[in-house]
Amino acid sequence: MKIAITRLENKAAGDRALCAAYGHDCYTVSPLRAELREERIDAFIEAVHRGEFDCLFFASALPAALIAPRLERWPRVIAIGPKTAEVLRGSGIDAEVLPSFYSRAFAPYLGDWLRGRTVGIPRADLPNPELIEAIIAAGGRVREERVYALVPTGTELEVEDADALLFTSAMSYREARWQPRDGLLLIAIGTTTADAMRAGGHPPAVVGDGSLAGTLEALNRCVEGR
Template sequence: MKIAITRLENKAAGDRALCASYGHDCYTVSPLRADIRMERVALFVDAVHRNEFDCLFFTSALPAGIIAPRLTRWPRVIAIGPKTAEILRESGIEAEVLPAFYSRDFVPYLGDWLRGRTVGIPRADVPNPGLLDGITAAGGKFHEERIYALVPTDEELALDDADAVLFTSAMSYRKARWQPRDDLLLVAIGDVTADAMQAGGHPPAVVGDGSLAGTLDALNRYREGA
């Protein structure tokens, strides 16, 4: 299949090779762009170097790619998934990877270790009260630095040649301009995105586990049973 995957511009490295390994071709469509706030990046990096955090949590590959090359020291590091961990590894940072690819798994993963400790979280300017409230409820503290904003591109997604469209986040679905077709297979990278699509009137036929690889695997299993 030819799959249109929602990604930030220039942030799709490795997608095509991974898709090919599952027997598909893919290309990027960008409903959002990242507006990086470099002054906040610098503030966060300085705080890391001052040992203000007991742990860093990278919730996606983009902040990992921005922050990691600027670090000369770091505490315990948690990555939300394997792609984010790969980006961190490129800067020499070995990160633990959550067992499931959702920020809601962060607090259960760390458990009692969080009590009395402070987590540094560089991320998008998008609310995530579940994560922050969970850290507080576990007895921890957090410093959330919103180092970039996600801005709609307002460009209609080029889906004419696509057999499927894979939405990689709830926001990428909500902010996308696109034209559904009866023959266009709708795919969600995970259940949070699937819930947004369901609420928006476009229930996905395929729901992944939060990772691209897991979603492609789910897609192939769907096709085998179709």
């Protein structure tokens, strides 16, 4: 199956090899681009080096790619999923991976350890009040640094030759310009994205576990009728 996968421009490293391992081919379509905020990146790295955080939480691969190569020291590090952890490992950081690949799993995963501790979160300029409230409710403190903005490209996605279209976030679905057609299998990487797609009138045929590998496994189960 040929799958169009929504990714930021130039941020699809490893997708094709992983898809091939599950018997598929893929290519990138980009409804969003990242607008970096260099001063905020610098400020966050300086705060890490000053020892201001007891824990870092990387909720996607892009902030990991922006920040990890420049870190000389770090506290406990949590990655939202295997792709983010892989990026961190490339810079020598052995991160823990959440048991389910959603930010809502962060506070329950750390539990009582959060009490009195400060979490640093480099992220996109998107609100996540549930995550912040959960950390505070557990007795922790949070400093978010919004190190990049996500900007719609305005480019129509090229899906004419695709057998499937995989949305990797709710925002990538909401901001995408594309032409639905019969025979195009719609896939959501996880439940949050699936909810956005249903609300927009495009319910996915396949819903993953929040990771690309888990989504490809779900796709193969669907194809095989399991």
